[in-house]
Amino acid sequence: MIGYVTLGTNDLERAARFYDPLLKEIGASRFMETDGFIAWATSPEKPALSLTKAFDGNPATVGNGVMVALAMRSTDQVDSFYNKAMELGATDEGAPGPRGGGFYAGYFRDPDGNKLNAFCMG
Secondary structure (H helix, E strand, C coil), rough: CCCCEEEEECCCCHHHHHHHHHHHHHCEEEEEEEEEEEEEECCCCCCCCEEECCCCCCCCCCCCCEEEECCCCHHHHHHHHHHHHHCCCCCCEEEEEECCCCCCCCEECCCCCEEEEEEEEE
8 A cells, every 4th residue: 555655854964874875774775766765575566765955954853753664574674773763873762572453663763863663573
């Protein structure tokens, strides 16, 4: 159902330095980009994550209550992905662990303050 999610950034180069190695952890790479936009996916037919400078020219801001959840294959992959995010300068929003009902997740914010999580079920 989800085709792609776009997050705002005020520094596309810095954001790319964060997301290139982070998304490589799950096999995603850039598949589309312009001077003000980059999109990553595991394949062009799969859902994508993109970053852009705000179209209206105003500073990009974080949406209160907005979070992007990235599906992982295992708890080990959640841990690895979360740890890579921390290594790249993310801010902790909740270390990986069980959250109930078979849901396992780790939460963090990227350098622009966008909230993400890595999760798996089971």
